Structures are given as C-alpha cells and as structure tokens.
Amino acid sequence: MSDHVPTRAKKLWDEWNLRCVVLISLLFQVVLIFLAGSRKRRASLWLTWFIWICYLLADWMAAFAVGLISHGQSNAISKELASFWAPFLLLHLGGPDAITAFSLEDNELWIRHLLGFIIQLIAVVYVFFQSLPNSQFWLLTVLMLLAGAYKYTERTRALYGACLSNFKAALLPNPDAGPNYARLMEEYSAMVAARVPVTIAKEPERGSSSLSTNNNDNNNIFETEILSPMEIVLNGYKFFNIFKGLIVDHMFSFHERNESRDFFFRRQAADAFSVLEVELNFMYDALYTKMVMVNSIFVYLLRGACSVLIGMCLQQFICLPKHNISLSDKIVTYVLLGGAVCLDLVAYFNLLFSDWTIVSAKQAMSRFLIRSPFGKRNHRWSNAMSQHSFISFCLKPRFRWVNTVADFLGVKDILDECKYKKSIVCEQNLKEFIFNELRTKAQKAQTNKMAKEIYSARGECVLLDYPRHYSYPLISSSVSDLESEYDESLLMWHIATELCYFTSTDQSNNNPNREICKVLSDYMLYLLVMRPKLMSAVAGIGQIRFTDTCEEAKIFFQRWRHELISTWSTPTNIGDRKVSACEKLMSVKTVVKPREVKGDRSKSLLFDACMLAHELEKFGEVRKWEMMSKVWVELLAYAASHCRANEHARQLSEGGELIVFVWLQMAHFGLGEQFRIEAGHARAKLLAKEVNTEYP
Structure with missing residues (x-):
C-alpha cells in the first residue's frame, strides 16, 4: 500500500x-x-x-x-x-x-x-x-x-x-567645448601685434537671467490660473521630461529652473499637486x-x-x-x-487610456480620452498619510513574550507597523498649506545664498518671523543644526506637539493649524521610525533615541499607572489615556536640564521635549499653533530635499508618499543643489573699434 x-x-x-x-x-x-x-x-x-x-x-x-x-x-x-x-x-x-x-x-x-x-x-x-x-x-x-x-x-x-x-x-547633454579659445587667442594676438585696440566681450547664454523668474514675481505671484484636466496631463508630461533627471541627481540649467518657478508660482495648490501627481505617474511608468x-x-x-x-x-x-x-x-x-x-x-485598452496616449494623441482625441469614463482618474497615488504616535505607542505596549518571539522571527518591525501605524487621507487643506508655505519660501530665494539657506533650514527660517523666540533658548536650539541633529529635533518636536495637542485649552475650537501640526508630527515620526531606509540620509541615531525615549516614558507611565487610571472615564478610552498621560508629563518640574542629571549615556529626549512644550505654551494658543505648523513644514521640507533621490523613486511603487511630492515641489521651486544657478557664456567676441569678430 x-x-x-x-x-x-x-x-x-x-x-x-x-x-x-x-x-x-x-x-x-x-x-x-x-x-x-x-x-x-x-x-x-x-x-x-x-x-x-x-x-x-x-x-x-x-x-x-x-x-x-x-x-x-x-x-x-x-x-x-x-x-x-x-x-x-x-x-x-x-x-x-x-x-x-x-x-x-x-x-x-x-x-x-x-x-x-x-x-x-x-x-x-x-x-x-x-x-x-x-x-x-x-x-x-x-x-x-x-x-x-x-x-x-x-x-x-x-x-x-x-x-x-x-x-x-541617456540624459547626458551633447559635449560642449565652449568658445573656441585657441582661435580667439590667435586673432587677439594678431590684433595686439598690429597695435589695434581690442577687448574681449562675453555674450551671455540666450535665456539667461537672474535667480528670480522675473522682476515682477513679488507682484503677480498670486495671479493663479486654473488648469483643465488635459492641461494638467500635458504639463505633467512636460515637466517629467525636464525633471526626470532628479532620480539620478542630474544637474539642471537656470532656464529650466526659471521656467518651472514661473509655472508653479501661478498655480493653485490643487492644480500644482495634480501636475506633480501626473509627473510622478510618468516617473513610475518609466522605472517600473x-x-x-x-x-x-x-x-x-x-x-x-x-x-x-x-x-x-x-x-x-x-x-x-x-x-x-x-x-x-x-x-x-x-x-x-x-x-x-x-x-x-x-494591454491595448490600458495603453489607449493611459497618460502616454493623451500626450501623444491629437487634441480632439486627447479630449475624448480624458473625458471618457475610462480616462477619468480620481487619483494616481494612494493619497494616504501614515501616522505613528509616540504617546499611543508607549501606552499600548505589547506583552514581553510577544516581543521576544517577534525578535527571534525577525518580524518585530512588521508587527509594529500592523499594530501602531494608522493611515489617514491627505486632506486638501494640508496640501494647500504646504504648497503655500513652500511658495512663500521660494519667493524669498532671490539669490543663490538665500536659496541654499532655505533649502538647509529645519525651522530656523520660521523662527525669524517670531522675534519672541529669542527669549526661549530651547526653542532656538531645538531646530539649530549647530546644537541638535535632525532626528533629535524631529523627536523633540513630535513629543512636544503631542503634549501641547492633548493638553490644549482649545481642543473644541477645531484650530486648523493645530490639526496640521498633529498630522505632520505623526507622519514625520512614522517616516523616522518605520521608514528608516527612506530617512537614512537624515535619521542619524534616530532609532536609538526613539527606543531610549520610549523606555523612559514606559517606566514613567508604569510608576504613575494607578493615578492615571483613576482619571480615565473608561479604561478603554485611549483619548482619555493620552490626555491624562500628557498632563502628568507636563506636571513634572523640569528646572534642571535632563542631560545634567542623566549624563549622555541615555539618548532619551522625553523631558527635553517637556521643557520645549512649556516654552511653546508661552506663545499663546493661536500664535503657538501657527508657528509650530510652519516649523513642521520646514522639517518636512528638509527631510524631503536631503533624502536620497532613489529612495524617493522607490516610494512610487508603494503607493507614494507626501514627502515625495514635497521633494519634487521644492525642485520645481528651485530650492535645492541640483541647479546651475549662474549663467554661462554662449560665445566670446573680439571688439576692435567698430569691427567685431565672433567665436562660437
């Protein structure tokens, strides 16, 4: 048998x-x-x-x-x-x-x-x-x-x-030897030998200009034009062909920079994001x-x-x-x-109603394709933002034996993502706020030096508009690249945002800046903790800081567990648990800096963040959330522009990320190091009295 x-x-x-x-x-x-x-x-x-x-x-x-x-x-x-x-x-x-x-x-x-x-x-x-x-x-x-x-x-x-x-x-330009130097010198030497007065004049490259798009930027920056669906696709394809080199750290000319700035300065946030969405869709198609x-x-x-x-x-x-x-x-x-x-x-059907066919078809055919039920697209990316809350993570720990088994099997990160990550829709008001902030910053980038300062800022530029911050040294030092690393700034500001959010006196007033702070704060912590590969260029020792801070918070909450439980309306109400936990943290007297007590062995930032939250509270409810929301946009922009380009490209196959849109938008506004800012010279001329000789 x-x-x-x-x-x-x-x-x-x-x-x-x-x-x-x-x-x-x-x-x-x-x-x-x-x-x-x-x-x-x-x-x-x-x-x-x-x-x-x-x-x-x-x-x-x-x-x-x-x-x-x-x-x-x-x-x-x-x-x-x-x-x-x-x-x-x-x-x-x-x-x-x-x-x-x-x-x-x-x-x-x-x-x-x-x-x-x-x-x-x-x-x-x-x-x-x-x-x-x-x-x-x-x-x-x-x-x-x-x-x-x-x-x-x-x-x-x-x-x-x-x-x-x-x-x-494939993106490399044709070789350019520049003006014919040897021929120019021969002619120049001959004229000097003949005692003919001669000067060398340089003719700028056609289309060159100053760093700003034009002299009237300040006046007409908000003269926006609404785009039709077909114009969105056509412009997305146009800028894809110009900026696809971002993926491989290609350098761009001043003309491309000015053309892009001029276009996006005159767009509404919704249209700008739609163009970026189409552009990233073309990038996805090109790579995958x-x-x-x-x-x-x-x-x-x-x-x-x-x-x-x-x-x-x-x-x-x-x-x-x-x-x-x-x-x-x-x-x-x-x-x-x-x-x-x-x-x-x-395959033919998908190709017919793709963006590629729309940009290559005749105008009448393109209109038909984009207006047809199959050509309409609600979105080309997930339009989702993942969220990760420090307080929630510390209040809902897993059993120790689960962590032991997860570590042994190598699935701890996967379990963390399943348990602690949540996704929300990326709302239009958030997109508008980010776009307007980036556009305002780009408008200030009138010189190469200013553009680099804005590109490298992680909150410092925002604080310049709030002179009161000089009275609060911790606020200044928390965003300074001289006094704190990026991951340190991000974690401190996240915890401070959580503390301010859950102990806020205007929770029922639905302050939009308050909600923007919370969403961006949770999103940035998600990137730091759960997307370390994407953030590797700026993360530093973020993972160590996060785990040390979590451990200190868990010990603190465990110590005051019985007192915290007595303040909850119901044991399962996570909202009450967060409020009482944050209030207890804020009640700790932070007269002495934690580092002076604990030394430098532990990288925990829990009570540094409490001190930061106390300083932020002194700005008042409205002013506080306004400033904090702008700081969070700057922290997001810093991470977006400093993360590796291939990591941004990798996100396109995983539903996309808001940080990828910010990266591309900053490039379109000319905020980055990938531009040849100063104009070159197309040709040189020998000028001798009324006769001149050109050397292309």
Whole structure:
C-alpha cells in the first residue's frame, strides 16, 4: 500500500504537471495585468506582498514549464503539442506592460534577464526542432515563437532603459567645448601685434537671467490660473521630461529652473499637486513598466504585428484537425490562445487610456480620452498619510513574550507597523498649506545664498518671523543644526506637539493649524521610525533615541499607572489615556536640564521635549499653533530635499508618499543643489573699434 500511493501520485503528476503549470503561469499573468498598477494607488503592505509573490512566481512558473517541456517530462502530451505550448511561456516571461520591475534593483539585473531570455529561447527552439518533421503545429509554433520572443525582448529592453546608470547616461547633454579659445587667442594676438585696440566681450547664454523668474514675481505671484484636466496631463508630461533627471541627481540649467518657478508660482495648490501627481505617474511608468518602451510608432507597429500573429494562431488552430488530441489538451490550448488574445486586448485598452496616449494623441482625441469614463482618474497615488504616535505607542505596549518571539522571527518591525501605524487621507487643506508655505519660501530665494539657506533650514527660517523666540533658548536650539541633529529635533518636536495637542485649552475650537501640526508630527515620526531606509540620509541615531525615549516614558507611565487610571472615564478610552498621560508629563518640574542629571549615556529626549512644550505654551494658543505648523513644514521640507533621490523613486511603487511630492515641489521651486544657478557664456567676441569678430 505504501508503494502504491507514491506510484499513483507520480502517475498523476506525470499526466497533469505540464497542463497545470502552463495554466498557473497564465493565471499569474492575469493577476499581474489587473493588479500590478494598483500598487502605485494603494499603500497596502498586504497588496505589495501579494504582487511581489505573483511577480516572482510568474517568472519561476513559466521557466519551470519550459524546463518540463524541454526535458520531455510530460509523457501524456505529444511532443508536437508541447512544442506549440512552449512559445506561450516566452509570452508569459515577457510579462504584462503594467510591471517589468517590482523594485529598482530588478532594473539593475537586466543583464540576468537578457541571459535568461537567451537560454529560454534556445530551449524553446530546441523543443521545436525535436517535434519536426511530422508536427502539424509547426507553422503555429513559429508564429507564436516570433510573438513570444518579441514580448520577452520588450521586457529586457525596458529593464535596460530603467537601469539607473543607463537612465542617467541617456540624459547626458551633447559635449560642449565652449568658445573656441585657441582661435580667439590667435586673432587677439594678431590684433595686439598690429597695435589695434581690442577687448574681449562675453555674450551671455540666450535665456539667461537672474535667480528670480522675473522682476515682477513679488507682484503677480498670486495671479493663479486654473488648469483643465488635459492641461494638467500635458504639463505633467512636460515637466517629467525636464525633471526626470532628479532620480539620478542630474544637474539642471537656470532656464529650466526659471521656467518651472514661473509655472508653479501661478498655480493653485490643487492644480500644482495634480501636475506633480501626473509627473510622478510618468516617473513610475518609466522605472517600473514598459510604457516608455512602447510609446513610439515603430513599437506600435511591432505590437500590431504580434497581435496579428497571435490571432492567426487562434484561427489556424480552430481550422486544424484535432482528432488525435485529448479533450483536456484541447481545452488547455484554447485557454492559452484565448488568454493570449485577451491579455493583448487588455494591454491595448490600458495603453489607449493611459497618460502616454493623451500626450501623444491629437487634441480632439486627447479630449475624448480624458473625458471618457475610462480616462477619468480620481487619483494616481494612494493619497494616504501614515501616522505613528509616540504617546499611543508607549501606552499600548505589547506583552514581553510577544516581543521576544517577534525578535527571534525577525518580524518585530512588521508587527509594529500592523499594530501602531494608522493611515489617514491627505486632506486638501494640508496640501494647500504646504504648497503655500513652500511658495512663500521660494519667493524669498532671490539669490543663490538665500536659496541654499532655505533649502538647509529645519525651522530656523520660521523662527525669524517670531522675534519672541529669542527669549526661549530651547526653542532656538531645538531646530539649530549647530546644537541638535535632525532626528533629535524631529523627536523633540513630535513629543512636544503631542503634549501641547492633548493638553490644549482649545481642543473644541477645531484650530486648523493645530490639526496640521498633529498630522505632520505623526507622519514625520512614522517616516523616522518605520521608514528608516527612506530617512537614512537624515535619521542619524534616530532609532536609538526613539527606543531610549520610549523606555523612559514606559517606566514613567508604569510608576504613575494607578493615578492615571483613576482619571480615565473608561479604561478603554485611549483619548482619555493620552490626555491624562500628557498632563502628568507636563506636571513634572523640569528646572534642571535632563542631560545634567542623566549624563549622555541615555539618548532619551522625553523631558527635553517637556521643557520645549512649556516654552511653546508661552506663545499663546493661536500664535503657538501657527508657528509650530510652519516649523513642521520646514522639517518636512528638509527631510524631503536631503533624502536620497532613489529612495524617493522607490516610494512610487508603494503607493507614494507626501514627502515625495514635497521633494519634487521644492525642485520645481528651485530650492535645492541640483541647479546651475549662474549663467554661462554662449560665445566670446573680439571688439576692435567698430569691427567685431565672433567665436562660437
């Protein structure tokens, strides 16, 4: 009996292995073509994992099926039919347009995909020749082989183009030697020898100007114009072509800077964010999909030819006699052919209503596409902000044994994200506030020095508008890059914001600045604690500071646990728990600086933040929240502009982040180090009395 079961299982596997594997391979293609694009619109950990698993298994399953066919391990299927199925797997390995790379690292492995393509193609051709000369499907196999080989080539080419080194190389300008120095000196020496009075004049590059966009910026900065949906897409594409080099730290000219500033200075916040959304959508497509690769007339023609080949295969298979083919094999073949046709139609449909078609179509056609139900897009990113609250984290600790097991399994960070992270909608009033603050700062950047000061500020520039802060040294030192590191400033301001928020006297007045402070504070702590890779350029020892501060807070709350419980209306009311906890923290007398008592061993900032909160309270309710909201925008802008560009690009495949929009918006306002601010010289002239000679 023990030998009988494995024999039956082996027989069942030999009979159905290839049929099941090719159908599962097709199933993964269907899942990816419909779900892969949703990862840029939904910030869901489970969705990301599911797409990642499908992405990996899709390639593995197709390659495994090719291996089964090439080794002849399916005895129940004829070699002729198996050789016809093999090119379908090349088609599957080519993947859908919606995803060529799951992450940026996949693009760097383009050469591995190229080698894989060559090996799989050789295997499929080998299987084809094995089926000759008696195969009735030889013509169908050749047609499908051509279509599959092209699809796989398309994917490999897309990976090659999205590889960051190749992406950067494609952006390099033509070599520029500048004015002809040797020729100029020859002419100059000849004139000097002939005692002809001569001077060298430099002609500025056409389109150069001062750092400001124009002399009237201060007057017409708020003369906004509303954009139509089509104008939003067209302008998003225009600025994508100009600023896509941000991903690879490309340098930009003063002309590009001024053009961008001039455009965004005259936009409303809603339109500006919509343009940025379209621009980032194009960046996502360029890095993770085939859209750049397929966006040309030549590729459209090749794709049309592939579709014709697939259609011919379906028509020919219908007409061929199939008496010697089993019913199950007929069904599998029809499913493969029908699936190939349907996937092709879905790809055409997605391409037709994509932003790429809108920007390349005629004006009337573009209007039709963007107004159609399929062309309307509510959003191109998740429009979500993750939140992480220090007080909530400390009041809701996990059991110690859970932490021990989670640490052992290496899933502590995942459990923390599931338990303590929450997501909220990024409201329009928050976008408007951030945009207006950045625009006001950009307007002040009239010189290169001022632009760098604003770019490097993490709260200092805001405090200049509030002279009273000089009376409170902790406020000044908490945002100074000379006295505190960025992660130290962020954590202190987050805890101080929590303390002010939950002990505020105007909680029922719905102060918009108060809510903005809370949302940005929780968002920035989420980035610092749960997105350390994104914030690695500015995080410093943020993780150590956070854990030390949490430990001190937990010890403090545990000590006063019974007193805190007596103030709660209900034990499960987390709002009451936060209020009473913050009030208890604020009641601690902080006459002596914590560092003078504890030394420098512990990096906890708990009571430093309490001291900061006490100083902030002295500004009064309205003034306090107004100043704090602006400081939080500056802290956000600092992190956005100093994080690595490739980390911003990585967020595009995970639902997007508000910090990515701020990074791009700052670049459009000219706030950064990626601009060649001063104008060069297009040519030099020799001026001799009334005669001049130009040297381009």
